[in-house]
Amino acid sequence: MNRSKDSNQNIAKTILKIRQDNKLSQEQFAEIVGVTRQAVSRWEMGISAPNINTLILMSEKFNIQVDEMLKSRDVDEKNDNKTTPPKKNKNYSITFLLIGILGLISTPFFAEWQQKRNMELFKTAYEHSYDYIFEYPLSIILILALMFIGLGTYFTLKKKGGDWMKKMISFLTVLVLSIVTMLPVKVMAAEYPHRNSEVKHVNLLSDKTEYEIQPRTDGYYYWKVDSKTNQGTTYGSWRLGPQGAGPGTVTVNKTDTVTNTISGSYTSTGDISASLGVTIGKSQSYSVQYSLPVPSGKTYQIKYRPLYTKYKVVQRQYYKIDGYSSATNNTKTCYVNVFYDWGFSYNVL
Incomplete structure (x- = not known):
């Protein structure tokens, strides 16, 4: 029944096309084939x-x-x-697979760079660079690479078709080839750890084992003279010398001892003595020479005292590790009296 109706429609289109191609009306076409115009209309x-x-x-x-x-x-x-061109399916599979495989290959190189950067900035790093692959942000690159490989595999299987068993075998083949491509680079990164790597990170939350954290012993503190300033002259106690009546001259010619003194807060006198170039806390003998004229009818007695230059010395604490020193906020301040000459005067008796 449907086939007869379809056949009538096809014949109707053919008759209409013949009539229009020959530029005939229904009446003219009916006259040629010997039927009525109504019959032609029913045919069309x-x-x-x-x-x-x-x-x-x-x-x-x-x-x-x-x-x-x-x-x-x-x-x-x-x-x-015939005139409508077939639609072309865009091939995303190769693009996605290339992006994914390049991501897998580049990840170990980024891990090596991360290891060197940690050593330069923090003086500590993982023993093996590939440990950074599973940490942020390299873990994101790894996930994206696997995602692109999965999309590329999906479009490849969709294009090829076939049963699910063949699709699964194709997917596993692509995945294995991608991992095998990555392994040589990963092994290379593992065999060449950074030459300065010393401390290995330990995840204390991975299990319930208690770890004893040992402090580093290669760093140490030390003190150094940070500044020294001249505070002017200070005077010691008067010392009495010879006396005499005039007219004449009274003369002192002898040796006497003087000690450079220190006061305030300091670590040791050795560093401070070295910075000033003097001996502190030890008596030293110095020559005393002076002459005083005495007029007639007078009696004078010479007196003398040591003159000191007073220095303000500031020491600062430093911390040294791996050949680098850094200053702390800890300081000590002391004052040193350094002998430089004698001062003379006299008493009238």
């Missing part, structure tokens, strides 16, 4: 179809084969299919 609407004798007559009049009028394929649809 697919309500009825001409009998075999009428079809043979039309084939003779318009030079067309009967079997062509009876074909089930629509002529117009056939022409449309």
